[in-house]
Every structure is written in C-alpha cells, then in structure tokens.
Amino acid sequence: MDELLQKVKENLILEHDADDKLLERFITAAISYAESYQHIAAGYYQEHPMPPTTEQAVIMLSSHFYESRDGSTGGFFADNVQAGQQVWHTVNLLLRLDREWKV
Structure with a gap:
C-alpha cells in the first residue's frame, strides 16, 4: 500500500505524513469499492x-474521500455544484474498463 499511498499524496499535493493513516483508510475503502463494483472477490x-485504470480510479476516489471528508464537495472543483457527482461518474467509468463481464 506504500506505493499507492505515495501516488494518492502526489495527487493531493501533500508533502506531510500527518494524514497517512487517514489516507490509508480512504485507500482501503476505495479498493473495496473497486472490487465490489468490478464483481471480484474482496481482497x-x-x-x-x-x-492502471483501476489504480487511477482508486487514486481519484481516495483523493475525493480526503477532500470531501467534511461532507463538502472540496478540492479542485469546489465551485462546481456537480463536482462530487462527476468524480463518481469518472471513477465508475474507469472501473468499468477492468470489470469482468459475464455473458
């Protein structure tokens, strides 16, 4: 998880370690969401x-959780009322690319 933590911190432009435990929880939640969305086993x-597309979705979702931890939209698109919805839409599109489709 260390490499993924560093990528999330780079995405958030964080240079301190004060929130690493919080970020690790958000990463765990984002990975769990990805596995569930993609219909694959937990873990x-x-x-x-x-x-790579799933990794990018996890980075984006973890970052969104961090920036929105107070319940606001937060982050780069804070002035856009649909920003939170757009993050989820983009994450789901990325996760669909690696989803196992059963026919």
Missing part, C-alpha cells in the same frame, strides 16, 4: 496486480 487486489 483480490491484495494478491493480484491492479490494472
């Missing part, structure tokens, strides 16, 4: 490599 990404 799958602990034992298998995460595709």
Whole structure:
C-alpha cells in the first residue's frame, strides 16, 4: 500500500505524513469499492496486480474521500455544484474498463 499511498499524496499535493493513516483508510475503502463494483472477490487486489485504470480510479476516489471528508464537495472543483457527482461518474467509468463481464 506504500506505493499507492505515495501516488494518492502526489495527487493531493501533500508533502506531510500527518494524514497517512487517514489516507490509508480512504485507500482501503476505495479498493473495496473497486472490487465490489468490478464483481471480484474482496481482497483480490491484495494478491493480484491492479490494472492502471483501476489504480487511477482508486487514486481519484481516495483523493475525493480526503477532500470531501467534511461532507463538502472540496478540492479542485469546489465551485462546481456537480463536482462530487462527476468524480463518481469518472471513477465508475474507469472501473468499468477492468470489470469482468459475464455473458
């Protein structure tokens, strides 16, 4: 998780370690969401490599959780009332790319 934590911190432009435990919880939640959305077993990404598109979705979702932890939209698009909705839409699109479709 250390590498993913660093990528989330880079995305958030954080240079301190004060919120690392909080970020790790958000990353865990984002990975859990990805596994659920993609219809794969919980813990799958602990034992298998995460595709780049899924990794980007996890980074974006973790960042969104961090920036919106007080319940506001927060972050770069704070002046856009649909920013939170757009983050979820983008994350779901990225996760769909790596989803296992059963026919």
